Amino acid sequence: MQRLAAYALITRTRAGVEEILLSRLSDKVTSGVLWALPGGGVEHGEHPRDAVVREVHEETGLDVEVGEQARVFSLHEPRAWRPGRRVDSHAVRLVFDGVVPADAPEPQTIEVGGSTAEAAWVALEDVRSGKVPTVSVVREALGLR
Template sequence: MATRNRSRGGRRRKLPKVQRVGAYAVIIRAGAGMEPEILLSRLSEKVTPEERWTLPGGGIDHGEDPRDAVVREVYEEAGVPVEIGADARVYSVHQAKAWRLGRRVNSHAIRIVYDGWVPHDAPAPQTMEVDGSTAEAAWLPLAAVTSGEIPTSPLVTDALDMHAPTRNQRLAAYAFITRPVDGAVLLTRISPRGYHSGSWTLPGGGLDFGEHPRKALEREVTEECGLTCEVGELVDVHDVNVVGTAPNGRHEEFHGVHLIFAASVPDGAEPRVVEQDGTTDDVRWVTRADLADLPLLDVVAAALAAEKSESGAE
């Protein structure tokens, strides 16, 4: 492409070269039963008279780390805190004749795009900068963005074409504990900090690195239920694969592998929630008759099915 214009004397003149390096974030959220949404910024009229949305982010200041630039820009444009992943994708756009700030230039834009996530309790988006390049920020339906219903910059399309949820595999141990007197099952309820908020599951949780599954289960039952337990035999291995927003706000494809152990607690033990601001907000003995009235995770059904299969085998 030509990079020169005619001067008044008829001679070609070189267009001024303008190079800009910017850092941006793809921020997606999708809870259980919630359609995926993406955080975007709408460009102000000083940039374009047409409605156009783009990824939150912007130019990197001299000497500024790109990740720090994203954190700063997202707050300026949307008023929310953001965490940035370790990996990035780089896009290079060269326009030999581009209109920038009221003049023709030979433009080269380098765009560094990270995956980002905001906390569950982050405030609603609100543009903090005044008279800047962003008119507003909002969570928008991802389907409407990818379909083109919502007008976006090419950067959004390019970034989403290459975006994939962060893969996270987690090994966890769970306890199937029944009360001898009536067969009631000990269950815990997931707090708003968890993905399946309001659902009931077996007591237990993820293994720390190097931790034995039985020791992990003893620890988790104490933390979640305030009880000491004796861990018995492995009764089933259950797994689940979901795509959604993790407790820390990150968009993930989650694969959970669940080791279900039979376990017991002292007779007459009454559970209570011990951990504060965790993923458990209630714990109780649930009778078999009441199980059908509660939203249960599949791991509970797997434990009950294993119990039934064991009883049938006997």
């Protein structure tokens, strides 16, 4: 099982605090609280840059501009657990740097019933310290691994 996904790393400084835009995974995806970069699966025939813009909008309600270049992360889990069974999973994740307008509204999830429960700006220090639980691609994109 292989999955190609595109994500955006979006940060800002507000009132002197560095923040990162994250999406909290829904109960449909995880049983505990877990945060991820906004983004998701690239559909067949879809350009990854278009996919990340679409996914960021669905998960946060925000319009993002992403750069031309992406960092590539690969995660192979030969015995990953997927609903009801073990699978040989390979996730290829493209992470683009993204920017939202300074006057953008607060994030809100547009897609109902999907993999995202909510979106929020989170203090980057809380992510770096581990206070906010995140999926591996967040830590990889921030150079924390």
